[in-house]
Each structure stands twice: as structure tokens, then as C-alpha cells.
Amino acid sequence: MGKNPNRSLQAILTRRLTLTVGVFWLAGSVLAAMTMYHEMQEAFDNSLVTTAYRYAPLIDEYLKDHKGGSPKEVLPSPAMGEILTDDHGDGDGDEELGEDYLMYHVRDGGGRLLLRSFNAEEEPFEAPLVEGFYNEEDFRIYSAVLMGGQRVIQVAEPLEHRREALMESVLAQFLPIALLIPVVIIQLIVVLRGGLKPIKRVRDEIEERGEGNLQPLEQDEAPEEISTIVTAVNRLMAKLEAALSVERSFTANSAHELRTPIAVALAQTQRLLAELPAGHAARKRAVQTEEALKRLSRLSEKLLQLARAESSGGFSPTGHNQDLGPTLNLVVEDIRRAGMEGAHIRFDADNLATLSANIDLDAFAICMRNLIENALKYGGDEEPVDIRVVEGHIVQVANGGAPVSPDELDQLTTRFKRSSNKADGSGLGLAIVEAIARNTKAELKLYSPRPDHADGFMAELRLHQS
Structure with missing residues (x-):
């Protein structure tokens, strides 16, 4: 029967180990991604809170200098260092003014817009004027209530930015894993090939053995698990050798012992044929006996040849x-x-x-x-x-x-x-x-x-x- 490489121990272990490592690796990556998602959400939310309370004194000072502010006032852009008015963009956040993803509105207790960041929309957020977080369709908003409720700073972050940052983090985690999987498979093949060499050596030695070669298998470098199998195989071959030796000995001895009586009987039959006159009634039976003894002699010779063929190298x-x-x-x-x-x-x-x-x-x-x-x-x-x-x-x-x-x-x-x-x-x-x-x-x-x-x-x- 031909060898099927897909059913070899090396192939089976490679597939199963690769599958096991891949599954646990994927499960660990998914768990890490979920943990990272929650940690990043906390970090983003903390950034909103920190921004609101850090900007509060600066905004207070700015409003004092600008007489309380107005809905059209826009806080200077960190990228351009100037105040933007209606003549500078439409305020929809589409201008490429840097990587400032946070935007905010400053409102009074009644909800009137006092000030907005350069990248914030002109219309106030729909978030209620109470302390805490609020989710709009496109924004995550934190409202900080200050001065006993007379001023509210609403800091917003686009949800698209959060999704993009999370996706980049997940890809940064999964991409090395995807690249490492082929390396792991190759390394598994190399390691398993080296580790299974004793098994292959024992297999090859067993395949080379025949009825004429039942010598014990070598097990000097075999691991403990393989050594046990080798020992069992050697015991089995010893039993086979003993059984075959008995059979060969019986065949050879029987054929050898029969040669002399057959030769004597054949000689006596041939002498009897020489003494019988032609046409004698017993001559036909004597000829038949002679042929039977010749066949028996050839059979004994073949049995001796078979015993020799099976016993010698x-x-x-x-x-x-x-x-x-x-x-x-x-x-x-x-x-x-x-x-x-x-x-x-x-x-x-x-x-x-x-x-x-x-x-x-x-x-x-x-x-x-x-x-x-x-x-x-x-x-x-x-x-x-x-x-x-x-x-x-x-x-x-x-x-x-x-x-x-x-x-x-x-x-x-x-x-x-x-x-x-x-x-x-x-x-x-x-x-x-x-x-x-x-x-x-x-x-x-x-x-x-x-x-x-x-x-x-x-x-x-x-x-x-x-």
C-alpha cells in the first residue's frame, strides 16, 4: 500500500498544532482587541473631560477680554494662530487645519452660543446642558457645567475618528499575527521533522526487514516513547524468528532425512524393473512406482532449496x-x-x-x-x-x-x-x-x-x- 503524506504523523501534528495555535492566537487577539476598545474609549472620554476643564480658565479669560463673546466668534485655530470669522471658512470642520479632532461650543445657562472652536459647526450641539456624556449620530459629547450653571462647555469628538483610531490599532495588532502564521507553520514543520526522525528511522528499519532479516531494531537514540515501541517490536520479531526457525528446521530436516530412503527405494525399484522381463504384469506398477519416487525426490530437493532460501541472506x-x-x-x-x-x-x-x-x-x-x-x-x-x-x-x-x-x-x-x-x-x-x-x-x-x-x-x- 502506497504512503499517504496527508496521513503521516508529521502532517497530522502540523495541521492540529497550527489550528490550535491559530485558534488560541485569534481568541487572544479578539480578547485583546475588546480590552483595547474599552481602554481606548476610556482614554478618549478622559480626553474630553480633561479638555473641557483645562480650557475653562482660558475660555473665561477670552470671554472677559471680548465682552462676553457672541455666536459668531470663533476661537483661534491652533494651526493658524488667528481668529476665524465668517470670512474664513464655513465652520463645518472640513478645513485642513491640523490634526485637532476635538471641537467645542461654549454656551450660557440658557443655551445661547457664546463661543465655538474653529472646527466646530455653527449650530449648537443637541446635547442637553447637563453634566455628563451624550452621543449624537456623529459625535461623542461631554458637557461641563461651570459657574453654578451659568456657563456650559460642550467638547465633542467625531465618532469616525474613534473608529479610525480603533481600526488602525486592531490592524496593527492583527497584521503581525497574519504575517507570523506562515512563519509558525514553517517552524512547526522544521521542529516536527527533526523530532520525528527517530520514528521515521524505526519505520524505515521495519519496512526493510523481511523473513530473512528479523534482527532486533537499534534503539540507542530513540526517545522513551519510541523505545517502548521498539522493544515490543523486537520481542515480536524474536517470536517470529523462533517460529520460522522451527518451521525451516522441520522442513530442512524432514527433506534431508527423506533423501536417503527415497534414493534407496528408487534404486530398488529401478533394479526391479531391470530384472522384470518385458510384458510382466508387475512391470507397469513398477514404472508407476519409479515415477512417483522421482517426483518425491524432486519435491524433497525443492523443500531443501526453500528452507535454504528462507534461512540465508x-x-x-x-x-x-x-x-x-x-x-x-x-x-x-x-x-x-x-x-x-x-x-x-x-x-x-x-x-x-x-x-x-x-x-x-x-x-x-x-x-x-x-x-x-x-x-x-x-x-x-x-x-x-x-x-x-x-x-x-x-x-x-x-x-x-x-x-x-x-x-x-x-x-x-x-x-x-x-x-x-x-x-x-x-x-x-x-x-x-x-x-x-x-x-x-x-x-x-x-x-x-x-x-x-x-x-x-x-x-x-x-x-x-x-
Whole structure:
């Protein structure tokens, strides 16, 4: 089954940590924004109160000097340093005279306008003449009642200014967060990648293990949580190794112990056949016995090969690639000399000199003998078995005959599984090759029909190179 990167532990932790940090960060920012909103409102309101009472003495002095003031009098602009009258602007607050957002009206106890700031409207505010705050549609107003109610200073601030200041403050807070989120994600990926290296190392070691390699996993640098898993896996592999060792030992010992009795029985049967005259009634049964003993002898030999394939590593003794051409040539010639029934072999030796891989010569010979014998047994009699070397590390063995169904093709490397075309084999040949390929990091691929053909079967052994 292929690896799904979206279901890796690193991806899951990155998504969840990013989501968790983002949610708490957003919640904290919203809380901070709400707190900032209330604090800024208090600060703005305090500014209105402070302005009203600080301006009170100055306004009192100004009104004394100007005989009590009039509705048309405008307090000098801080930006221009002069008194503005009707000839200087319309008093609607649109003039660009600086960043003075506060405006005020000075009224007497009866509500008559005595004085206004340069940026205030001509009409008095609708706020009542009582001490305290009042909200109009566009203004926040504070009324300060002075001189026993004979004078009222109403200081106003545009609500738009407050909203703008609040928005700028919120953006100043959220913008760095938005910029930091990608940085946090990248940092999480880097940190998690480094922290999960022990897990990936253990995973890779487990994936590389096969039936022929059940050695304990290394856990020198593994964290405590991973070390516990490694220990459990090592215990499981030790149990598997013991069980497989018992099975291999039983198979090998049984096959070995049977070789001598089978050989003796076969020799006695063949001697009996030599002594029986032609046409004797028992001769047919003796021939059948001889064939059965031969099949039993071949089966015991295959069982020994299987036990050896599953118990040994199968790599080259030097640990490096070695020349396999002479071995393949020797196997082909040996099968030809043996006179196996239907032993028609077409061997393309053009690339034989380039064949090399990191595999033991005996293990390679066992693989090739089984592949060739399998092709001879199950192939069509009218076509020879083709053997080719490709790319210096791939050996292809193809034969004719009826194609194998996809369901059967997937099961051919199973022990004692034979093609439905013929059933006189042991069903162990491809299982032996698969076991050796697995232990030597090689790959056995089966095709039916053959590539570029409508029938037949091809086994492709891709050898591992160091």
C-alpha cells in the first residue's frame, strides 16, 4: 500500500498544532482587541473631560477680554494662530487645519452660543446642558457645567475618528499575527521533522526487514516513547524468528532425512524393473512406482532449496556485485544436458558478460534453475523457452502456452500453488525464487500473457546492485 503524506504523523501534528495555535492566537487577539476598545474609549472620554476643564480658565479669560463673546466668534485655530470669522471658512470642520479632532461650543445657562472652536459647526450641539456624556449620530459629547450653571462647555469628538483610531490599532495588532502564521507553520514543520526522525528511522528499519532479516531494531537514540515501541517490536520479531526457525528446521530436516530412503527405494525399484522381463504384469506398477519416487525426490530437493532460501541472506559474500554470466551459462547447459522433457531453450547470450549483481552465486543458480524448469514444465511444446539478459541486472525467462488468469498470476508465488494448465510440478519453484529475491532486495515480476504477445508467460528477475 502506497504512503499517504496527508496521513503521516508529521502532517497530522502540523495541521492540529497550527489550528490550535491559530485558534488560541485569534481568541487572544479578539480578547485583546475588546480590552483595547474599552481602554481606548476610556482614554478618549478622559480626553474630553480633561479638555473641557483645562480650557475653562482660558475660555473665561477670552470671554472677559471680548465682552462676553457672541455666536459668531470663533476661537483661534491652533494651526493658524488667528481668529476665524465668517470670512474664513464655513465652520463645518472640513478645513485642513491640523490634526485637532476635538471641537467645542461654549454656551450660557440658557443655551445661547457664546463661543465655538474653529472646527466646530455653527449650530449648537443637541446635547442637553447637563453634566455628563451624550452621543449624537456623529459625535461623542461631554458637557461641563461651570459657574453654578451659568456657563456650559460642550467638547465633542467625531465618532469616525474613534473608529479610525480603533481600526488602525486592531490592524496593527492583527497584521503581525497574519504575517507570523506562515512563519509558525514553517517552524512547526522544521521542529516536527527533526523530532520525528527517530520514528521515521524505526519505520524505515521495519519496512526493510523481511523473513530473512528479523534482527532486533537499534534503539540507542530513540526517545522513551519510541523505545517502548521498539522493544515490543523486537520481542515480536524474536517470536517470529523462533517460529520460522522451527518451521525451516522441520522442513530442512524432514527433506534431508527423506533423501536417503527415497534414493534407496528408487534404486530398488529401478533394479526391479531391470530384472522384470518385458510384458510382466508387475512391470507397469513398477514404472508407476519409479515415477512417483522421482517426483518425491524432486519435491524433497525443492523443500531443501526453500528452507535454504528462507534461512540465508543470499547476498554476495563480498558485499559487492559479482559476475553472474558464467553461472547462468552453466545452469542453462546443465539443464540441456539433463535432457529434461521438452528442454528446448533459446538463450540470447549477447549481454551475458554484463550480468552482475549483489547476490550469492548458489542463490542465483537456484533462482535461474527454478525459473527455467518452471518455463519448460508449463510452457507450450511448440515454442522454446527464451532467456534474455537486459540492462546488466535483469534476467527474463519467457515461454509460450495459454495465458494465466490474473487471479492465478497473483497466487503463483504461493507455496504449492501450480498453474491450472499443468499440475505435475511441485508448486514450489516460484516460491523459492520469491524468497531469495525478497532476501536479496531483488524483485520478481510475472507477466501473462508475455509482453508484445497474446499468450504465454514471462518471469522477470530484477537483481539488486550495490
